[in-house]
Amino acid sequence: MKTAPALPQPVTVADTAAAIRTEGLRKVYPRGQDGLVALDGLDLTVHQGEFFGLLGTNGAGKSTTIGMLTTLVTPTAGSAWVAGHEVSADPVGVKSRIGVVSQGNTLDRALTVLDNLAFRGRYFGMTAPAARHRALELLEQFALADKASAKAHQLSGGQARRVMIGRALMHLPKVLFLDEPTAGVDPQAREDLWQIIGSLHEGGQTVVLTTHYLDEAEALCQRLAVIDHGHLLACDTPEAIKETSGAQTVITVRYDAAADPVKDAVRRIPGGPHDVVVDGPTVRVRTTRPDGVLGHLLREGGAAGLTVRDAATTPPSLQSAFLTLTGRDYKP
Structure with a gap:
């Protein structure tokens, strides 16, 4: 063998x-x-x-x-x-x-896929047989064995x-x-x-x-x-x-009508201060203390005769952490 x-x-x-x-x-x-x-x-x-x-x-x-x-x-x-x-x-x-x-x-567009790898191995002192063996091994590992003879531009x-x-x-x-x-x-x-x-x-x-x-x-x-x-x-x-950046959880509740009747109540959510935005039927709360916030929104809406159409809790993310750390949204 x-x-x-x-x-x-x-x-x-x-x-x-x-x-x-x-x-x-x-x-x-x-x-x-x-x-x-x-x-x-x-x-x-x-x-x-x-x-x-x-x-x-x-x-x-x-x-x-x-x-x-x-x-x-x-x-x-x-x-x-x-x-x-x-x-x-x-x-x-x-x-x-x-x-x-x-x-x-x-x-290198002039070389085959195999030669692109093998020439790099030769550059680092590998013998020609060792470089070819290593190149074929990597192409197999990366499911590219069938592309060994293809040119890079293909x-x-x-x-x-x-x-x-x-x-x-x-x-x-x-x-x-x-x-x-x-x-x-x-x-x-x-x-x-x-x-x-x-x-x-x-x-x-x-x-x-x-x-x-x-x-x-x-x-x-x-x-x-x-x-x-x-x-x-x-x-x-x-x-x-x-956790440590102070990234905020976002709680969003959408009612069946304008949330004006609960506007003052939601701004007094326990555990604050919270960042509360009321936009038509939607109430959005950004907070580092989310416990009990959603229940408070549901209770206050019900007391005001509003029906909840949708509710969501979005946990802290890298996006919100980046916003907290830098003061601006993450935009690549």
């Missing part, structure tokens, strides 16, 4: 408690008299084997953060370590230990993104960076990518994700860092961020 070529072993470095650590990381771009502060003193830790997300709107500083962690952007001040190597002092050491999947399609958006993830994993990186991995793909391809990324993490891969999709961040990430205007506003599990 023919023995498969040996795969490269994961690069060993001194054990550290974190896959990523930053201290006072800062980036100022030249602009005007004082410059543009893109990131201002970031202290962050990502644990080995963790699925970690960076959340923020355009211009928040998350792309600058990823750029510095992957050695593409030079820090103005502070330090960052990735897989035990300082990004400014040892960029080559960092590059050999990370895999990066950018938002845009960076596949792939769908979701297929191309899967190939890019496979290419980034060729050299068994310590940390995988994913920048908007599901942007621009159809819903089914997005679900497929979620499963692939999730299975990689289950296998022990450290993953750092940037995304514009709040549901994606909540579904995939164990912890999230919320960044806004270059500042770290929160760093915790999605549930903890919702």
Whole structure:
């Protein structure tokens, strides 16, 4: 029986408690008299084997953060370590230990899918047989074995993104960076990518994700860092961020007629203060103390002769947490 070529072993470095650590990381771009502060003193830790997300709107500083962690952007001040190597002092050491999947399609259109992966393996020092074996293994893992001989331009958006993830994993990186991995793909391809990324993490891969999709961040990430205007506003599990940010529950009741008769009563809901809005037949209450609010609305409506047509309680979400933290809605 023919023995498969040996795969490269994961690069060993001194054990550290974190896959990523930053201290006072800062980036100022030249602009005007004082410059543009893109990131201002970031202290962050990502644990080995963790699925970690960076959340923020355009211009928040998350792309600058990823750029510095992957050695593409030079820090103005502070330090960052990735897989035990300082990004400014040892960029080559960092590059050999990370895999990066950018938002845009960076596949070589002149090469086959197989060669796109195999050439990346050769770049990292793998022998030709080992690179081909590893490439075929990844294509099989990502359900792309039938596309091995296809050219990159013949792939769908979701297929191309899967190939890019496979290419980034060729050299068994310590940390995988994913920048908007599901942007621009159809819903089914997005679900497929979620499963692939999730299975990689289950296998022990450290993953750092940037995304514009709040549901994606909540579904995939164990912890999230919320960044806004270059500042770290929160760093915790999605549930903890919702709880500690003061994100509000929204209780909505729609009556069969204008809610004016209960307007004064609903503004005296116990446990307040609450944010109460009465709009025609609809009463909407935003509160951090939702217990008993819906029952109060139902009782007051009944006492005023109103019939409830609809009622809903929406628990705190990342959207409401972001609103509370930044003072504005999350708009990618």
